[in-house]
Amino acid sequence: MGKTQTFTGGRRVVLTIYVVVVAIAALTGLILGTFVEGNLLAPKFLGLIEFPATPLGLAAYGALTLATVLGVLLGLVIYVSDRYAE
Amino acid sequence: MATGQLALTVLMGVFLIAVAAWLSRVEDWRSYAPLSGGGGYGRETGTAHEEKPAGLIRWLTTVDHKDIGILYGLYGTIAFIWGGLAVLLMRVELASPAQDVIEMSFYNGLLTSHGITMLFLFATPIIAAFSNYFIPLLIGADDMAFPRINAIAFWLLPPAAVLIWAGFFLDPLTGGQIQAAQTSWTMYTPLSAEQANPGVDLMLLGLHLSGVSATMGAINFIVTIFTERNNKVNWANLDIFSWTILTQSGLILFAFPLLGSALIMLLLDRNFATTFFTVGGGSPILWQHLFWFFGHPEVYILVLPPMGMVSYILPKFAGRKLFGFKFVVYSTLAIGVLSFGVWAHHMFSTGIDPRLRASFMAVSLAIAIPSAVKTFNWITTLWNGKLRMTAPMLFCIGFISNFIIGGVTGVFLAAVPVDLVLHDTYYVVGHFHYIVMGVIAFGVFAAVYYWFPIYTGRMYQRTLAKWHFWLVMVGTNLTFFGMLILGYLGMPRRYATYDFNPAITPMQAITALHQLATLGAFILAIGMAIFVWNIVMSWIEGPIVEDGDPWSLKETNQHGHEWHWHENRVNRSIVAADGGEEEVATDGGEDE
Numbered sequence: 001m002g003k004t005q006t007f008t009g010g011r012r013v014v015l016t017i018y019v020v021v022v023a024i025a026a027l028t029g030l031i032l033g034t035f036v037e038g039n040l041l042a043p044k045f046l047g048l049i050e051f052p053a054t055p056l057g058l059a060a061y062g063a064l065t066l067a068t069v070l071g072v073l074l075g076l077v078i079y080v081s082d083r084y085a086e
Numbered sequence: 087m088a089t090g091q092l093a094l095t096v097l098m099g100v101f102l103i104a105v106a107a108w109l110s111r112v113e114d115w116r117s118y119a120p121l122s123g124g125g126g127y128g129r130e131t132g133t134a135h136e137e138k139p140a141g142l143i144r145w146l147t148t149v150d151h152k153d154i155g156i157l158y159g160l161y162g163t164i165a166f167i168w169g170g171l172a173v174l175l176m177r178v179e180l181a182s183p184a185q186d187v188i189e190m191s192f193y194n195g196l197l198t199s200h201g202i203t204m205l206f207l208f209a210t211p212i213i214a215a216f217s218n219y220f221i222p223l224l225i226g227a228d229d230m231a232f233p234r235i236n237a238i239a240f241w242l243l244p245p246a247a248v249l250i251w252a253g254f255f256l257d258p259l260t261g262g263q264i265q266a267a268q269t270s271w272t273m274y275t276p277l278s279a280e281q282a283n284p285g286v287d288l289m290l291l292g293l294h295l296s297g298v299s300a301t302m303g304a305i306n307f308i309v310t311i312f313t314e315r316n317n318k319v320n321w322a323n324l325d326i327f328s329w330t331i332l333t334q335s336g337l338i339l340f341a342f343p344l345l346g347s348a349l350i351m352l353l354l355d356r357n358f359a360t361t362f363f364t365v366g367g368g369s370p371i372l373w374q375h376l377f378w379f380f381g382h383p384e385v386y387i388l389v390l391p392p393m394g395m396v397s398y399i400l401p402k403f404a405g406r407k408l409f410g411f412k413f414v415v416y417s418t419l420a421i422g423v424l425s426f427g428v429w430a431h432h433m434f435s436t437g438i439d440p441r442l443r444a445s446f447m448a449v450s451l452a453i454a455i456p457s458a459v460k461t462f463n464w465i466t467t468l469w470n471g472k473l474r475m476t477a478p479m480l481f482c483i484g485f486i487s488n489f490i491i492g493g494v495t496g497v498f499l500a501a502v503p504v505d506l507v508l509h510d511t512y513y514v515v516g517h518f519h520y521i522v523m524g525v526i527a528f529g530v531f532a533a534v535y536y537w538f539p540i541y542t543g544r545m546y547q548r549t550l551a552k553w554h555f556w557l558v559m560v561g562t563n564l565t566f567f568g569m570l571i572l573g574y575l576g577m578p579r580r581y582a583t584y585d586f587n588p589a590i591t592p593m594q595a596i597t598a599l600h601q602l603a604t605l606g607a608f609i610l611a612i613g614m615a616i617f618v619w620n621i622v623m624s625w626i627e628g629p630i631v632e633d634g635d636p637w638s639l640k641e642t643n644q645h646g647h648e649w650h651w652h653e654n655r656v657n658r659s660i661v662a663a664d665g666g667e668e669e670v671a672t673d674g675g676e677d678e
C-alpha cells in the first residue's frame with residue numbers, strides 16, 4: 001500500500017461547493033424564466049428589492065438569495081474556525 | 087376469492103407457528119443470552135466462532151454478526167438492482183409523452199415496487215449491513231447481544247421480498263388473476279382498500295414481515311449498545327456512527343410497530359369487511375395520519391445512519407477531528423425526537439384544520455435547524471482541513487452538496503403556501519430523491535469503500551471507484567434537477583404519460599426535461615454497474631491488505647476500534663499464515 005499522499009485544501013473544496021450550489025440556483029431561475037412565460041410574479045430579494053420577471057432577473061434573484069443565505073452560514077464557519085481551533 | 091384468501095391466511099399462520107415450534111426445539115436459546123448473568127462487559131458470550139462449516143451451510147446457519155452483515159449487504163444490493171431496473175423501465179416509458187413502451191398498469195406496478203423496494207428492501211437492510219458488521223467492532227463487543235435473533239431478523243427478509251415482488255411472477259402464471267400491487271408506496275386508501283387484486287395482500291404481508299425484521303434488529307442494537315460495550319467505551323467516547331444507529335433503532339421501535347398495526351387494519355379492511363379506512367364508516371384521512379406518523383420518522387430512520395457514516399468518515403480524510411462532536415450527537419437526538427412531530431406536513435392539501443397546518447409548518451421548519459447544525463459542523467471540519475480525495479471522501483463531499491440542495495428544496499415544501507402549489511408534482515420527487523439517492527446512497531457508498539479492506543481483506547480498484555463517483559454524481563444531479571424543474575412546470579407525479587395545453591405549458595420543454603432525466607438515470611446505471619463490477623472483482627482478486635492502517639489514520643490519531651481489530655487480525659495471520667479462521671490468511675502471499 002503506497003503511503004504517498006496528495007492533499008487538497010479544505011477551503012478550496014468548500015468554496016467550490018458554495019459556487020456550484022449558487023450557480024445551480026441561478027440556472028434554476030434562468031430555466032424557469034425561459035419556460036414559464038407570462039404569469040410570473042416579480043420576486044423581491046429579502047422582500048425589499050424587486051427583480052424583473054425575466055430569465056436574467058430570476059437567475060440573478062435566485063443566485064443572490066442563495067449566495068446570501070449560504071454566505072451567512074459560510075461566514076459563520078469562517079468565524080468559528082478562526083476562534084475555536086479543534 | 088374470499089375463501090381462497092382466507093385459506094391462504096390460515097396457511098400462512100400455520101406455517102409461521104410451525105417454524106416457531108421448530109426453532110424452539112433446535113437449540114437451547116437461553117444459553118446464548120449474555121444478559122442472564124446481568125450485564126456483561128467484555129465477557130465471553132458463548133458465541134465465539136472457532137469453527138464454521140464450509141460453503142452454503144455456513145451462510146445459512148451463521149450467527150456471526152460479521153457474516154450476517156455481509157448477508158444484509160448482498161440482500162440490499164440485489165434489491166437495489168431490482169428497484170433500479172424497475173425505474174429504468176419507467177424512465178424509458180417517460181422519455182416520450184405517449185404510452186408507447188409498457189402498459190399503464192405495469193407502470194404503476196413498477197412504481198410501487200420501486201418505492202417499496204428501495205425504502206424497505208434496499209435502504210433499511212443496507213444500513214443494517216454496516217451496523218451489524220461494525221457496531222460490535224466499534225464498541226468492542228464480541229457479537230450482538232442476541233446473535234440468534236439477529237440471524238432470524240435477517241432471514242425474515244427473503245420471504246418478505248418474495249411476497250412484495252410476488253405479483254410480478256404470479257401475473258403470467260395466473261393469467262392476470264394476481265398482479266403486482268399498484269398502490270404506490272404510500273398505499274393511500276380508499277384506492278388500496280378497494281383494489282381487488284390479491285397481489286396487494288401479498289405485498290402488505292411482505293411489508294409487515296420486513297417491519298418485524300427491522301423491529302427485531304432495532305431491539306438487538308439497543309441492547310447491544312447499552313450492555314455489550316467494552317469497559318473502555320463510555321457514552322462520552324462512543325463513536326458517532328453508533329450514536330446514530332442507537333437513535334435510529336429508537337425511532338424504529340416506535341415507528342415500525344405502528345406501521346405494522348396500520349397494515350393489519352388495511353388487510354382487515356380488504357379481506358374481512360372492517361371499515362377503518364373506507365369512505366363510509368371509516369376515514370381515508372385516518373390512514374394518512376397513521377401512515378405518516380410512521381412515514382416521516384422513516385425518512386430519518388434512513389438518513390440518520392448515513393449522516394453518522396459521513397460524520398465518522400469525513401474527519402479521517404480531512405486530517406482532523408469532527409468539529410463540534412457533541413453538537414452533532416445532540417442534533418441527532420433532536421432530529422429523532424422532532425421527527426415524530428411533523429407527520430402532517432405530508433397532508434397540507436387534505437383539508438386539515440389551518441391552525442394544525444400552521445403548527446406543523448412551524449415544527450417542520452424547526453427540524454431544519456439540527457440538520458443545518460450537522461452541515462455546519464461538516465463544513466467547518468473541512469474548512470481548515472488537508473483533504474485526501476479518496477473515493478470515500480469524494481462520496482462524503484458529494485453527500486454534503488446534495489444534502490444542501492435536498493435540504494433547501496425541503497424547507498420550501500414545509501411552507502404551506504408553496505406546498506399547496508407543488509404537492510404531488512415532480513418537485514417533491516426531485517426533493518426527496520436528492521435526499522434518498524444523493525444523500526443516503528452516497529453515505530452508503532462512502533462506507534462501502536472506507537471499510538472495504540476490513541470486510542474483504544482486500545483493496546478495491548481506485549480508478550473504477552472514481553469513475554463510479556463521477557458518473558453517479560452527474561447522473562443524480564441531472565435526473566433530479568430535471569425533476570425539480572418539471573415540478574415547477576406543473577408535471578404531476580405518478581403518471582406514465584403526460585399531455586399539457588401548449589398554450590400554457592411548453593410541451594417541448596416538458597419532453598426535453600423528461601429525456602434529460604432519463605439520460606441521467608442511465609448515466610447513474612452505468613456508474614452502478616461499474617460499482618458492482620469493482621466490488622465483486624476486487625473481492626475475488628483485489629490486492630490483499632496487509633497493512634493494519636491502510637488509510638494512514640495513525641498519523642492524525644484517528645485509528646478507530648475497527649481498524650485496531652483489523653490490525654490484530656492482519657498481525658495474527660502473518661504469524662499464523664496457516665489458513666485458519668480468517669480468509670486473509672489463506673492465500674497471504676507477499677505479492678502486493
Ligand code: HEM
Pocket residue numbers: 272385386388389431432433450451453454457493496497499500505508509510514517518521522
Ligand atoms: C433529511 C432526510 C429527508 C428525507 C429522507 C426525505 C424524504 C421525503 C420523502 C420520501 C417524501 C415523499 C413523500 C411522498 O411520497 O409524498 C418527502 C416529502 C416531503 N419532504 Fe422530505 N425528506 C427529507 C428531508 C426533508 C426536510 C429537511 C424537509 C423540510 C424541513 C422535508 C419536507 C418534506 C415535505 C414537506 C414533504 C411533503 C411534500 C408533499 O407531499 O407535497 N423533507 N420527503
Ligand SMILES: [Cu+2]
Pocket residue numbers: 381382385428429431432
Ligand atoms: Cu415528512
